[in-house]
Amino acid sequence: MSRPDSTTRMNDAAARLRAVGLRPTKQRIALADLLFGGGDRHFTAEQLHADALAARKRVSLATVYNTLHQFVGAGLLREISVAQGRSWFDTNTGTHHHFYHVDHGELRDIPGGGVTVASLPSAPEGTQIERIDVVVRIRNAPRQAAD
Amino acid sequence: MSRPDSTTRMNDAAARLRAVGLRPTKQRIALADLLFGGGDRHFTAEQLHADALAARKRVSLATVYNTLHQFVGAGLLREISVAQGRSWFDTNTGTHHHFYHVDHGELRDIPGGGVTVASLPSAPEGTQIERIDVVVRIRNAPRQAAD
DNA sequence: ATAGCTGCAAATGCTTTGCAAGGCC
DNA sequence: GGCCTTGCAAAGCATTTGCAGCTAT
Secondary structure, eight states, rough: OOOOOHHHHHOOOOOOOHHOOOOOOOOHHHHHHHHSSOOOEEEEHHHHHHHHHTTOOOOOHHEEEEHHHHHHHHOOOOEESSSOOEEEEOOOOOOOOOHHHHHHHHTOOTTOOOOOOESSSOOOOOEEEEEOOOOOOOOEEOSSOOO | OOOOOHHHHHHHHHHHHHHHHHOOOOOHHHHHHHHHHSSSSEOOHHHHHHHHTTTTTTHHHHHHHHHHHHHHHHSSSSEEEEEEOOOOEEEESSSEEEOOOOOOEEEEEETOOOOEESOOOOOOOTTEEEEEEEEEEEEOOOSSSSH
C-alpha cells in the first residue's frame, strides 16, 4: 500500500546514513536520495551538484564535496582516479572495473566479470593490497577500412 | 675510450629528441638527460623540476610541464592517473602495471609479468582499446598478530 | 633571419577551508 | 541547548597560458 514515493526514499536514505554514523541532514539525504535511488552511477562533484539543483535541492558545492568524502569514508561510495583534474565517484562499491572513454571523458562500468586479473603479485614487504583498479582506456575507433 | 660522460649523454638526448621531431633545446636535453640517463623513473612535474634545479639545470616549472606533455605526445613518456590532485609520469612506456602506496603517495612498477589481465571485455561499439592500466593500491599492513 | 622555445607571472579550474548562522538530537 | 553541518567566499594547489625575449637551424 505504501507508494515508493520520495518520503519512503528519504527514510531509506536517513536510515542508511544513520547506519554509517552520519547525521541525516537535509542535504545529505537529498544527495543520498539522488545517488542511491537508481542504479549505479558515475559522476563528478560538479555533476552531482548540478543534479541536485535541477531536482530543486539546495546544496552548496562545498557541501557536495564534503558529503562525497564522508560517503567515501563511510563506504557508501568509491572514488576513482582516471583523469588528472577531476575526481570521479562511483556508487558501485563492489569489485568491478571501468572503461574510460578518453575522447569524451566518460566513465562506465565494465559489464560483470568482464575483466579478470590473474597472477597477482604479492604486496611488497610490510604492505597489504587495499584494492585493485583496472581502467581500460578506450577511444573512438577510426572508421573501418570500408570506403 | 670514450667516457660515458655528460657530453655523450647529451648527444644521446639530442638524437632522441630529433628522432621524435622535437628541437633539441638546452632545457629539453637537460630534462631528457635526467629522465633517460638511468633506469625507469616515476615522478611528478614538481619532482623533476626539483631534480633539474639540484643538477644545476635552470628550467622553469612551466617549461617542465610543457616538455613533459611534449614527451608524452612523442611517446617518450607515459602519464598515469593515480591520485586526484597530481599527474605522474613514467619513463617506462612498455606494457606494465603499478603499485600505488596510498599512505606514502608513492608509485612503483609491478615487477615484470606480475599481473596478467585475463578475459578482457571487447571495447564498446565504435571504440577501440587504447591502453589498460592496472593499479594495485597498497597500504602499510597492520602489525601481524605477533605481540 | 625566422620559426619555435622559454620564462615569468597571471589566469584557470578543481577542491578545501574559515567562520558565522542554522539544524538535528 | 549544544554540537554538528552548512554556505559563502576566500584560499590553496596543480597546471595552463599570454607574451616578450631568446635560440637552434
